[in-house]
Amino acid sequence: MSQNKSIFEEVSAGRAAKPTPQGGMIDAGRGGARRGIRLWLMALFALVVAMILVGGLTRLTDSGLSITEWKPVTGALPPMSAEAWETEFAKYREIPEYQLQNAGMSLAEFKAIYWWEWGHRQLGRLVGLIWAVGFAGFLIAKKVPAGWTNRLLLIGALGGLQGAIGWWMVSSGLEGERLDVASYRLATHLGLAFVILGYIAWYIFQLGHPERDLMQRRRGRERKLWGMGTGLLHFAFLQILIGALVAGIDAGRNYIDWPLMGGTFLPPFPFELEPLWRNFFENDATVQFIHRMVAYALFLFGVGAWFASRKSGNRAVRFGFNLVLALLSLQVLLGIVTVMHGSPWSIAILHQLGAVALWVAILRARFLAGYPPAQSIRG
Known part of the structure; x- marks a missing residue:
């Protein structure tokens, strides 16, 4: 003889029989x-x-x-x-x-x-x-x-x-x-x-992050900061290449005074090599001078990006640019110390490590600006 079932049991059983929702194709693999x-x-x-x-x-x-x-x-x-x-x-x-x-x-x-x-x-x-x-x-x-x-x-x-x-x-x-x-x-x-x-x-x-999460976060992209992050990335890459030119001709071991070079703003004999273009690659005074000037410009651009990030409502984005400015400041300081000590390997390698850390920090700040993480209204 069958037993009568409670209406609550039937509803419960019906719910249990429903299949578990599955992710879409965007999440496959x-x-x-x-x-x-x-x-x-x-x-x-x-x-x-x-x-x-x-x-x-x-x-x-x-x-x-x-x-x-x-x-x-x-x-x-x-x-x-x-x-x-x-x-x-x-x-x-x-x-x-x-x-x-x-x-x-x-x-x-x-x-x-x-x-x-x-x-x-x-x-x-x-x-x-x-x-x-x-x-x-x-x-x-x-x-x-x-x-x-x-x-x-x-x-x-x-x-x-x-x-x-x-x-x-x-x-x-x-x-x-x-x-x-x-x-x-x-x-x-x-x-x-x-x-x-x-x-x-x-x-x-x-x-x-899952693909669906990235697509959702991309809708909130902070385009101005994304663009400034892209600019910082290219600017930093240019400075890395110039730094390699400095290392390649040991330009960091000459002109060890700062902020001047050889007692003047523009170092002596900046265009003594012929043809003229060789000075930008092989003249130790000219190459180091360019490296210094680009460093100052990169720092100012980084400060500008940091100020722009203060307007972001996303704390993760703001922190990302905080880190960039902190590492950028440290890298400028390391560069000055490296030059003033004649580029010993122990300090020069720290300067190179600083370039790696700054490079990754800029990438991360750009990523956060392009894919801002969700946060609570209170946050």
């Missing part, structure tokens, strides 16, 4: 894949930062020309015997840097600079390996979210190009009477490193 890819990119980000710093130390210690050949695969192994070390040292003794600057260097001194360059190249190989394994793994497992395959492939392509540019840079110092690599090639190499770092950071920011 976002779960573990997005988190996993984001963690993988974070690892790549850390390695690229390490690459930039080790590359800077390699330049500051004059170690970049210690390996005179480009062997992407077999070069992964360092010299394993006394004979192999002698062979590498003999190759180094044939280049202008040894003959004109380091004549009489001992094998022990050669090993010290060799390990810096070898370590830099090993980091490059490690970055390439981690990218390749991660990309292939996510692709084979079909865990790459829609629209992300080409973005992730771009990072690998730029990394491969960076390796080729690295050798193009090193090869410029192996012939003629040049004691260092060509400064404009060094600027190209460092500039591409920051481009790669920028793409990785931007993708990390994007993957930290």
Whole structure:
């Protein structure tokens, strides 16, 4: 005999039978894949930062020309015997840097600079390996979210190009009477490193939120701050390239007074090289003067962006530009200290690290202006 059911039981049962709402196609593949890819990119980000710093130390210690050949695969192994070390040292003794600057260097001194360059190249190989394994793994497992395959492939392509540019840079110092690599090639190499770092950071920011959330937040884009963030990004990139020119010709080790240069505003003999255009790349006085002037202009532009951000109603956006101004101020201070101490490697590498931190902070402020997070009315 059947039992009578309460009307409340029937309603309850009917509700339980309803299917759980599912996300739309815009969210497809976002779960573990997005988190996993984001963690993988974070690892790549850390390695690229390490690459930039080790590359800077390699330049500051004059170690970049210690390996005179480009062997992407077999070069992964360092010299394993006394004979192999002698062979590498003999190759180094044939280049202008040894003959004109380091004549009489001992094998022990050669090993010290060799390990810096070898370590830099090993980091490059490690970055390439981690990218390749991660990309292939996510692709084979079909865990790459829609629209992300080409973005992730771009990072690998730029990394491969960076390796080729690295050798193009090193090869410029192996012939003629040049004691260092060509400064404009060094600027190209460092500039591409920051481009790669920028793409990785931007993708990390994007993957930290579901696609539907990003689309919703984009509707609240603060266009003026988005534009100023874009301007800051390009301005900072220009300054990074000029900084590489300064490093490439050791311009930071001359004219160590501040705020003047050689006792005057405009340094002496700013256009002594012929033809005229060479002064903007090879004259240490002119290159350092340009680096200083662009730094002042970048700082003023950053202050302007900060003042504009005060009008934002979103506290996360305001804080993003607060961080930019704080790091920008610190970077200017580090630049002054670096020059006034003759650019010792211990301070110069902090200045380079400051450029990395500022670069990422500008990217983050721009992201927050373009995709402002939701906040309560009280907030």
